[in-house]
Amino acid sequence: MDANRSDSHGIVVAVRGSVVDVRFDQRLPPIYSVLRAGENDRIVVEVLAQLDALHVRGIALTTTHGLARGQAGKDTGGFDTALTLVMEKAGCPRAERPTDGYHGASEWRPCEEST
DSSP states (O other): OOOTTOOEEEEEEEETTEEEEEEEOOOOOTTOOOOEEEEEOEEEEEEEEOOOEEEEEEEEEETTTOOOOOOOEOOOOOOHHHHHHHHHHHTBBBOOOOOOSSSOOOOOOOOOOOO
């Protein structure tokens, strides 16, 4: 199994607008990790808090239309944050990571100008 992937599955226990609570009986996903839920895993949720030993609360980065209690929520093991999704939608490609260990430069290249 890839070290960046997770096989942790949970159950959606609450949906209030774009706020989604998911219960995990095994390992809780870390804060800022990405969950997938809903039909065909089309709903993307970024974990913002670990509420207790079994529950996380996240914010949906896509519409929650159709998401209901009892549906599966999967920890993807990834950390694509809201900024990542917004910047990629805007056409801003990621910059190459420096190999010298310096991380002060921006992760993003300038966006393409819209016409």
